[in-house]
Amino acid sequence: MSRTTSRTTEGAPASWEVFLRPRRGLAHQHVGSVRAGDPDTALSYARDLYTRRGEPLSLWVVRSDAVHAASPDEHDPFFAHARHKPYRYPEQFAPLTGDSDAEGSDDDA
Amino acid sequence: MSAALAGAAPAAVTEEERAARFEELLGEGGTVEPRDWMPDGYRRMLLRQIAQHAHSEIIGMQPEGAWLTRAPSLHRKSVLIAKVQDEAGHGLYLYSAAETLGVDRAELLDALHQGKQRYAATFNHPALTWADTGAIAWLTDGAAVINQAPLCRTSYGPYARAMLRVCQEEAFHVRQGYDMMRALCEGTPEQRQMAQDAVDRWWLPAVALMFGPPDTVAGGADERTAALGAAVSRRAMAWGIKHHTNDELRQRFVDQCVPQAERLGLTLPDPNIRWNEERGHYDFGPIDWEVYRGALGDDSACARQRLAHRTAAHEDGAWVREAAAAHAAREHARTAGDARTPETAPDAAHTTEPAT
Numbered sequence: 001m002s003r004t005t006s007r008t009t010e011g012a013p014a015s016w017e018v019f020l021r022p023r024r025g026l027a028h029q030h031v032g033s034v035r036a037g038d039p040d041t042a043l044s045y046a047r048d049l050y051t052r053r054g055e056p057l058s059l060w061v062v063r064s065d066a067v068h069a070a071s072p073d074e075h076d077p078f079f080a081h082a083r084h085k086p087y088r089y090p091e092q093f094a095p096l097t098g099d100s101d102a103e104g105s106d107d108d109a
Numbered sequence: 110m111s112a113a114l115a116g117a118a119p120a121a122v123t124e125e126e127r128a129a130r131f132e133e134l135l136g137e138g139g140t141v142e143p144r145d146w147m148p149d150g151y152r153r154m155l156l157r158q159i160a161q162h163a164h165s166e167i168i169g170m171q172p173e174g175a176w177l178t179r180a181p182s183l184h185r186k187s188v189l190i191a192k193v194q195d196e197a198g199h200g201l202y203l204y205s206a207a208e209t210l211g212v213d214r215a216e217l218l219d220a221l222h223q224g225k226q227r228y229a230a231t232f233n234h235p236a237l238t239w240a241d242t243g244a245i246a247w248l249t250d251g252a253a254v255i256n257q258a259p260l261c262r263t264s265y266g267p268y269a270r271a272m273l274r275v276c277q278e279e280a281f282h283v284r285q286g287y288d289m290m291r292a293l294c295e296g297t298p299e300q301r302q303m304a305q306d307a308v309d310r311w312w313l314p315a316v317a318l319m320f321g322p323p324d325t326v327a328g329g330a331d332e333r334t335a336a337l338g339a340a341v342s343r344r345a346m347a348w349g350i351k352h353h354t355n356d357e358l359r360q361r362f363v364d365q366c367v368p369q370a371e372r373l374g375l376t377l378p379d380p381n382i383r384w385n386e387e388r389g390h391y392d393f394g395p396i397d398w399e400v401y402r403g404a405l406g407d408d409s410a411c412a413r414q415r416l417a418h419r420t421a422a423h424e425d426g427a428w429v430r431e432a433a434a435a436h437a438a439r440e441h442a443r444t445a446g447d448a449r450t451p452e453t454a455p456d457a458a459h460t461t462e463p464a465t
Contacts, residue, residue, distance in 0.1 A: 012434060013215075015208060019458070032205040032271065035214065037437030039459035047461070049201050052194070053278075060458040071144045 015064035016042040020050050021057055028060055036061075135349050140266040143209040151348050155265050156210050157226075158350065163203035164221045164228035168415050170196045172236035173245055181239060188285050189242060195278045202271040209267045222420045231318040233412040240293055240300075240307035246286020248311045248366070252319035254279045255362045264349030287369065294373045301374070308370070309378045316359060316379075317396045325356040331398045363393050 013035045019028035031050050036042035042061040051057055070078055086092050127146040134141065141147055174193050180186035204214040220226040231249050236242060257279065260272040293304040323331060324338030338355060345351045353361075363382070370377050381394035 012437075013430070031274075032202055032267075033208060034201070034205070037434045038440050040440075041433055041437065043459060043461050049198050052191075052198065058460065060460045062458045069144060071142070 013037050016046070016061040017064050017067060018042075018046040018050055019060040019062070020046075021059075022054075023057075028058065033064060034061070135264055138349075139264075140269065141264050142266045150344075151350075152210055154345060154348065154350060155268065156207060156212065158345075159203055159207045159210075159268055160217050160220070160226050161228060163200045163207060163217065164226060165232065166196050166200035166203060168221075168228045168419060169232045169249075171415055171418060172232060172234070173242045175236060176239060176242045179239065185289065192246065192282050192285060195282065199275045199278070202274055203268075206265075206267040206271040218423065222416070222423060224416065229318055230412070231314045233409055233415060234310065234314050235411050237310070238303050238307060240290070240303040241310065243286050243289030243293065243304065244307035244311040246282050247290055247369075248286075248308070248315040249319055250279055250282040250286060251366065252315045252362050254283055255358050255365070256319065259352045259358075262352065287373075290373055290375070294375065304373070305375055308375050312378050313396070313401075316363065316393070317398075317401055320359040320362065321355040323356055323396070323398065324354045334398055360390055363391050367391050 014037070015033050015035055016039075017033050018031050020031045021028045034042055034045040034049060036045050039061060043059060046059050046061050051059070082088075128148065131141070131146060131148065131151075134145075141151075170193050173189060173196075177186065177189055177193065180189055204217060207217060208214055217226065221228065236245060254276060257272050257276050261269055261276055263269045263272065290304050290308075293300045322338040323335040324342040325335065342351065342354050346354075367377065367382060367384075379394045381392060383392055385392045
């Protein structure tokens with residue numbers, strides 16, 4: 001989603017990311033993008049493009065340049081907090097069902 | 110606790126390390142995503158392929174679109190409208206995927222209109238009768254499905270996801286085309302003849318042009334083309350952009366179509382088609398690529414017509430784009446400072462909920 005769209009030219013077609021809830025009970029999923037000058041037009045385009053089949057759905061459009069992103073390639077230490085923490089997983093601990101064959105006994109360090 | 114890590118400066122990563130990481134990712138069958146580092150050649154090859162694919166989708170609307178007003182029944186007309194509308198949608202999915210590589214779709218359309226980027230030459234053939242719309246959907250869309258099904262696993266994420274949506278819809282295209290051919294074949298002798306004529310026109314374009322140039326073996330004058338094609342295909346396969354050679358997919362297409370044509374009672378216009386027990390495939394006639402390229406240059410009458418039609422549609426639509434921009438600018442001025450706060454979505458999101 002790295003875009004270079006400028007926010008300064010309101011009215012000029014901008015890129016909008018489209019999120020679709022495919023079914024009730026599911027979260028919105030990113031499905032692609034459309035170009036439009038304003039949110040209502042972006043919503044109509046998103047409807048025409050991504051909902052030609054199936055039940056009525058919920059749509060979100062968000063200006064692409066409103067998305068702020070980070071990914072491990074660029075910000076390695078930024079995501080390092082999840083690494084080397086095996087103790088965050090349940091299988092690291094003694095099982096609740098009797099047999100003592102400890103799945104969690106091996107030291108992952 | 111993680112202060113030391115969070116505060117650490119990002120380790121300097123050299124170009125070689127990035128390249129090695131990229132190759133490792135591909136080696137594991139991983140998916141490349143827009144913000145990942147990628148070699149320039151990979152980006153260029155993807156852009157070229159996605160753009161050509163997108164252009165083919167929207168140019169491909171023309172031969173069938175020409176028959177919308179002359180469909181023989183309301184049902185067939187509704188189906189054809191849905192089909193042509195899907196093709197427009199496929200183009201847009203693909204332009205959206207291409208934009209994740211850092212281009213603007215307006216640039217891609219300009220390149221198409223100026224003849225700087227290409228589209229599948231298949232669509233430079235005219236659709237002369239109603240039966241052509243059936244033959245196009247059965248044969249060229251059938252070829253497209255065979256090309257595109259493996260692309261659902263292509264190494265570039267946005268392209269693969271676009272292909273998933275495309276393939277789900279192409280299945281409908283092929284089925285309705287085959288159904289249309291079946292109806293004609295069960296009709297009057299004139300209708301059967303019309304179906305046969307359409308197949309005679311669209312078979313070779315589908316076999317030859319939908320799969321690209323030869324890239325394994327070709328005799329004589331085509332040796333050089335095949336060698337070039339093989340080099341490009343090897344590179345594309347090493348990068349996981351494609352998974353099969355053009356010739357492999359071409360064979361798969363022939364194997365699929367021969368029994369279908371037999372069921373319809375139509376003859377595929379290739380006297381060399383016969384089952385080869387040893388290979389476990391149908392043999393088919395060699396394609397004379399030199400002749401084909403000569404007959405189908407970018408300056409053929411139909412090619413010029415396709416591009417002129419596309420450019421005119423774009424130019425005739427300029428006032429709509431201008432009006433939309435003026436409307437958007439006015440709306441923006443009117444609501445400036447008037448923050449929209451939808452209840453179901455974060456601030457920046459604009460949403461529609463059908464039940465409200």
